[in-house]
Amino acid sequence: MKGRVVITGGGTGGHLKVAKAFIDEFYKRGTPAIFIGSTSGQDRTWFENDRKLKKAIFLDTKGVVNKNILGKVSSLFKIAKEVNHCLNIFDTADVQTVISVGGFSAAPATFASILSYGCKLYIHEQNSKMGKLNELTSKFATEVFSSYLEKSKVKDYPVSSEFFDNARVREKIETIIFLGGSQGAVAINNYALSIAKKLDDLSINIIHQTGKNDFQRVKQEYEKLGINADVFDFTDDISKKMSKADFAISRSGASTLWELSANALPALFIPYPYAAKDHQYYNAKFLKDKKLCFICREKNLTSQVIDKILTCDVNSISRGLVDSINCDAIESLVDIIIENNQ
Ligand SMILES: CC(=O)N[C@H]1[C@@H](OP(=O)(O)OP(=O)(O)OC[C@H]2O[C@@H](n3ccc(=O)[nH]c3=O)[C@H](O)[C@@H]2O)O[C@H](CO)[C@@H](O)[C@@H]1O
Known part of the structure; x- marks a missing residue:
């Protein structure tokens, strides 16, 4: 060259x-x-x-x-x-x-x-x-x-090879990971806290990336709720955390979206509402049009949203993701x- x-x-x-x-x-x-x-x-x-x-x-x-x-x-x-x-x-x-x-x-x-x-x-x-x-x-x-x-x-x-290396087809939702992109997302943090009790009652484990600025608050809120969640601000080993989960609730920044796909991890995307030209929504729409993810606008997040997610067919979405991405x-x-x- x-x-x-x-x-x-x-x-x-x-x-x-x-x-x-x-x-x-x-x-x-x-x-x-x-x-x-x-x-x-x-x-x-x-x-x-x-x-x-x-x-x-x-x-x-x-x-x-x-x-x-x-x-x-x-x-x-x-x-x-x-x-x-x-x-x-x-x-x-x-x-x-x-x-x-x-x-x-x-x-x-x-x-x-x-x-x-x-x-x-x-x-x-x-x-x-x-x-x-x-x-x-x-x-x-x-x-x-x-x-x-x-x-x-x-x-x-x-996408880095570790996301493919740790990929596995999901069968049912036993663990949910919350992801806010490289800086974390307060709206996702708040949503996670609002449904944490329901998830805990259903014996669903929680992994939660908060971002630096909101880490202390979120950690304390889980403690107050008496929930033993895996809470961290940012990790260099995100592929390992993803592979432990069976479902992700996440911002739809491009890298995270494709890493989740490579990992065969089904997701509900909550696009960052202020992204230029609403690009986070369109990032996710590309997958949604293939029936490979869910999208919910931040303003429409309610407890009914998680009820719908918990009854979805994660196995078929996970298999669809494996077939749709090359390493x-x-x-x-x-x-x-x-x-x-x-
Ligand atoms: C607010 C905003 O404008 N965000 C943009 C920003 O997103 P942002 O950089 O937040 O989001 P991305 O999802 O694209 O990338 C985040 C990256 O950080 C990594 N990560 C995250 C958490 C963690 O604990 N450890 C870790 O390594 C993820 O694996 C991922 O690779 O750039 C993206 C790529 O142009 C855009 O799509 C987003 O719209």
């Missing part, structure tokens, strides 16, 4: 999980990549000490969306400055391939790839609706990959990129 590969993007766990899949695959093939992320968000925590990288670089990049005019101008100014920084990095390290996994962290390296002669840009869009940056830059990309795009050469999501997406994605750049 010609030149060095840069993987860029981040901000939240969903984008970073896909970046990690690319990083691991290029390392496996003996061509470790450079990661370019932001000093804001979670990028540094994920990759600062990743041995599988040639180098990790964190730039002073901030998001532009949901800011007032002054905030937008300041963010755009920072991005412009960092584009120049990236062009220097590309020159020094002979970068000829940039893979963007989206999020504001990807802006400088993505724009630099467009300005850099001979450099090819690849975009991996995780969600059903394109993010702003990908929308703006996709016309300059050699390939845009997405599970939701008809013309995408690879539609399977790059070799990351290999296929990297094969195409390498073939194009010989």
Whole structure:
């Protein structure tokens, strides 16, 4: 393969999980990549000490969306400055391939790839609706990959192998896992607490990821209820927790949704109501149209919802999930990129 590969993007766990899949695959093939992320968000925590990288670089990049005019101008100014920084990095390290996994962290390296002669840009869009940056830059990309795009050469999501390794077909609901995405979700936490007694009375075990900010409160509420739930704020071993469960009640961020599918774990998705273009709803609708999940809007959550879930046929959904997802997406994605750049 010609030149060095840069993987860029981040901000939240969903984008970073896909970046990690690319990083691991290029390392496996003996061509470790450079990661370019932001000093804001979670990028540094994920990759600062990743041995599988040639180098990790964190730039002073901030998001532009949901800011007032002054905030937008300041963010755009920072991005412009960092584009120049990236062009220097590309020159020094002979970068000829940039893979963007989206999020504001990807802006400088993505724009630099467009300005850099001979450099090819690849975009991996995780969600059903394109993010702003990908929308703006996709016309300059050699390939845009997405599970939701008809013309995408690879539609399977790059889920890490551990989710497939721990997959099993579910027979009945004995354990439920509550998941709020990388930051946790207060609405899901509250719903879990409101139905915890009912689940406990039915001898259903509870696993619950709360997010950092709500951990203490949720843990104390379970204690007050006298329920022995497995409560944690965030874990690096989420695939193990998923595999212990027979049903998930979860946000429908792209990474979680496909990980649950890879694990053959049926789910009720509660889309984040403020996600851009309502993309979390459409992420899940794709599965619902195939009768492979349930969706409930946050505002419609009631105790009747869980009653319906408890009588559903988890076995047929779980079997349907096993048949619907492949485990070799990351290999296929990297094969195409390498073939194009010989
Ligand atoms: C509020 C918002 O805009 N969220 C977006 C954000 O979601 P966010 O990053 O919250 O959600 P995702 O589901 O995509 O990713 C979360 C990731 O964190 C991991 N995890 C979670 C909990 C834990 O304890 N341990 C752990 O490792 C999950 O396994 C998953 O890989 O980026 C996603 C991908 O672009 C989008 O679909 C979401 O809409």
